[in-house]
Amino acid sequence: NVHELTVTVPAEAIDVMGHVNNTEYLRFMEQIAWHHTTELGLGWDLYQKLNRGMVARHTEVDYLAPAFEGENLKIGTWIVHNDERISITRRYQIVRESDGLTLLRGRTR
Secondary structure: OOEEEEEEOOHHHEOOOOOEOHHHHHHHHHHHHHHHHHHOOOOHHHHHHHOOOOOOOOEEEEEOOOOOOOOEEEEEEEEEEEOOOOOEEEEEEEEEOOOOOEEEEEEEO
């Protein structure tokens, strides 16, 4: 099941080259991962209560095309592997809404 959010690229996400900075894509990925985790019932409050938390141990990102200020981006994430103990693998895709072009594919373990 793909969990989706739509974001509009803010001016502060734009770098000196005139497009979204790579670090901003990582922020988008973190934002949707937390949103998805909360939707699954594992928000920060529960993590604190359980004295546990998720950490990113390895992230791979393929930057495929640029995004620009004011564009609407559909950010999707889904879990592709869960060892039922301590590790999951989550995938990401960012698509520009206006033309359906995939801008990013990523994976975090």
